[in-house]
Amino acid sequence: MKNSIGREIPDFIPGLGKVTGFGGAFAYKPVGRTAGATLTTCLPRADKLLASIETAIDAVGLKDGMTISFHHHFRNGDRILNRVVEAIAKKGIRDITLSPSSLNTVNDALIPYIEQGVITAIETSGARGKMGRFLTEGHLKKPLHIRSHGGRAQAIESGAIHIDVAFLGAPACDRYGNINGIQGQSACGSLGYAIQDAAYADQVVAITDNLMPHPLFPISIPQTQVDYIVVVDSIGDPTGIASGALRYTKDPKELLIAKYAADVLDYSGYLQQDFSMQLGSGGASMAVGRFIKTKMLERGITGSFGVGGMTGVFAEMMEEGLFKMMFDVQSFDIPAIDSIKKNSNHLEMSASYYANPHNSGAIVNNLDAVILSATEVDVDFNVNVITDSNGVIMGASGGHCDTAAGAKLTIVVAPLLRGRLPMVKDAVQTVVTPGETVDAIVTERGIAINPKRLDIIDKVKHSGLPIMSIHELKDIAYKLCGKPEAIGLSDEIVGVVEYRDGTIIDVIRRPIL
Amino acid sequence: MSKLLKAAQAGTVESSDILISLMPAEAATGIQVELVSPTLQQYGKHIKNLIIETLVFHGIEDVQVYANDKGALDCTIKARVKTALERAGE
Structure with a gap:
């Protein structure tokens, strides 16, 4: 069967049995009760x-x-x-x-x-x-x-x-x-x-x-x-x-992408008093923080909360009073670890509180904006963060699709080319995050807004930013690199990518290398 | 010139570049290209053809080419082939 984003998913996958295909980001309605551990007892004074x-x-x-x-x-x-x-x-x-x-x-x-x-x-x-x-x-x-x-x-x-x-x-x-x-x-x-x-x-x-x-x-x-x-x-x-402080990138291309992303956030109208955000841990997505910080200081606004894998960059903004608090599921660097130790407004949270779609409300639902990195994206705004252009597993799903689904504004940043390979394609190799949950793709050569976000398109229209359709963006990439030939794949399914709701959004077939 | 006078190379193995090495070959052995590239599946045929076309355009009939690609675009590939040829013909 084809799932709702057109990916061919067998009804029955060897080793997994019968599977349910992805039907849309919020289509699946959970039923039943939570599971639980077996009952046990621990007697007083037991060691x-x-x-x-x-x-x-x-x-x-x-x-x-x-x-x-x-x-x-x-x-x-x-x-x-x-x-x-x-x-x-x-x-x-x-x-x-x-x-x-x-x-x-x-x-x-x-x-x-x-x-x-x-x-x-x-x-x-x-x-x-x-x-x-x-x-x-x-x-x-x-x-x-x-x-x-x-x-x-x-x-x-x-x-x-x-x-x-x-x-x-x-x-x-x-x-x-x-x-x-x-x-x-x-x-x-x-x-x-x-x-x-x-x-x-x-x-x-x-x-x-x-x-x-x-x-x-x-x-x-x-x-x-x-x-x-x-x-x-x-x-x-x-x-x-943990490494020492994760620092902002110095790569001029990543900095340009980051600046554009901050501008999209700004023009979209979400950069307001008490806004909330998550920054991905990639070079460009982290660097967006610097530009956002400058804008916040210029405008004299402060944010409400930050979410995520936390870095010292965010901790610093909180300590400077730019954010009220942080929800931390994973502390990425030593400054973040120090911060959670000493700051009572730097809160530890569980993965369920962070991003589980089947509880009474994960914190991603409260996010105004998230900036995420990508390995590759396609003209349907689908994002791949799991396989490289040769179909080899080289990344992790992380909180990508969770935050994209929850946030009011999801910005995906990526270079238009990596080496010769276009990162905006007709179809990504593997879908992790469905395009319906992605609002903007920002590259160094152009920015594409999801056509269903007419409100954002209207707001960025006169921004002077290089706004174009996703097809125009892909055409620029293909003009520079040529259209890539499809890689050879076998029928053997070596991986399944489950969407956050438990349905199968894509499968990974063994490439013929 | 239809064959090379001596071996020569141009380019580097930096990201987005290509190292082109040309070696003289016996007459009537044709253009032999050995390509190493991270994008072999997506652009391997295209890159090989481009190298051959560029050599043919410059009148080369017999040569051994070793190309170590690091994701170069067409303009880079052509420029490196051309420079290697100039060095091979001095």
């Missing part, structure tokens, strides 16, 4: 502390075919995921479904365990590097299941993902299992992506290198959800967890 990861695997009774989860807040400094899988492999357990909130290049080390059949399914936000290439070759029993951050929270709460055991890296953990992410040598800031895992997994193992006296403060994940605690030497490499 949750176990000697090792191996002991914990025995204690939770991990078996073939179970689903285990992890958070990715340690990014490339993570020392938990690979180590737990290694221990599982040594015990001869197989057929594990791996359900981390995302994968980083440090997890390339998992490839042998996929080859050995220890891991046979992966559900996550995306994959990069060697792992991305490896998964594109189709080595899993089931296709790689890609979900957005909001979609993952939705799937955990609805029971579509049933986590048997969550192994959660805990920068600070007390002897009864209260956890936070802001104290200790492996502080990572917000633990937002671990909060649903802790609440919905049947069993939770906290792994820490910083065991503190009970009770610790503040508490991000409560003792009521943590079954076992393991102390190890190090849960993360601080240099991989």
Whole structure:
């Protein structure tokens, strides 16, 4: 069947069974009740502390075919995921479904365990590097299941993902299992992506290198959800967890794109007293912050709140009084981690609070504007952030489609060309975010407004900005590069891209390289 | 000139450039192009044809070409081929 954006999705996908095709950003109406963890009890004076990861695997009774989860807040400094899988492999357990909130290049080390059949399914936000290439070759029993951050929270709460055991890296953990992410040598800031895992997994193992006296403060994940605690030497490499301050780009092309994006935001009328926004973490999208800041200062306006993966750039604006508060699901750099530690108006939030479409209102619904990066976009305004132009998995869904759906104004920034490849195309390789939720595409050579946003088109008409139709924009790209020949694809589905509501928006077919 | 006097190259392996290396070939062996490119699938045929056309336009019949492309546009490719030819004919 073709889904509502014209992508060919089989009704039945080997390894996944019958699937529902995407029918529009808000078409799917959820039914049923939330899932939940199995009932348990913990007797007074019980000791949750176990000697090792191996002991914990025995204690939770991990078996073939179970689903285990992890958070990715340690990014490339993570020392938990690979180590737990290694221990599982040594015990001869197989057929594990791996359900981390995302994968980083440090997890390339998992490839042998996929080859050995220890891991046979992966559900996550995306994959990069060697792992991305490896998964594109189709080595899993089931296709790689890609979900957005909001979609993952939705799937955990609805029971579509049933986590048997969550192994959660805990920068600070007390002897009864209260956890936070802001104290200790492996502080990572917000633990937002671990909060649903802790609440919905049947069993939770906290792994820490910083065991503190009970009770610790503040508490991000409560003792009521943590079954076992393991102390190890190090849960993360601080240099991989967070870089120093993420700085604005100096690339003149990215700066021009950023300036145009800030101008579109301005002319569209959303840059007003008490506005709210999210900035993506790409070079150009982050740089938009600088131009917005200048405009805010010039006009003497202040914003209401910021959302997202947080950076020091945003923390600085908040500390200067330009925003009242920040909702942080993931702290990207050291200044952001410092800020969440010391600023009471820098709030940790769960992935569900951030972006889950099937609760009573995620914070993305309150966003005025979001600036997002893209790998490629097409004339229907669809956005790809997961595969490169050769169809190889090299990115992550993240909160892209969640924020695009929620915000009043969604601006996607991208260079018109990368090398010789056009980034505005007739059709993107893989759709992650549907065009109906994207309002403007901003490139260094022109800006296209979604034709259904007549209000914005009217407002930017006399702005002097290089406004043109998306087809004109694509034509400029094709004139420079030539029309790209389609890449060869096999029929084998190696990945499915799930929209935040649980329907399938696209599939990734193995490219013939 | 229908064949090269000596080997020559032009261009770099910087992003958006192409390194063109030309080597003299025996008469009647034709134009042989070996292309390495990140956009082989999308533009491989086109780039090879463009290199051959540019060489033919300059009267070359026999040459071995090694092209290491880093995403160059047509204008760059032509310019690099032309410069390599000038260097090969000195």
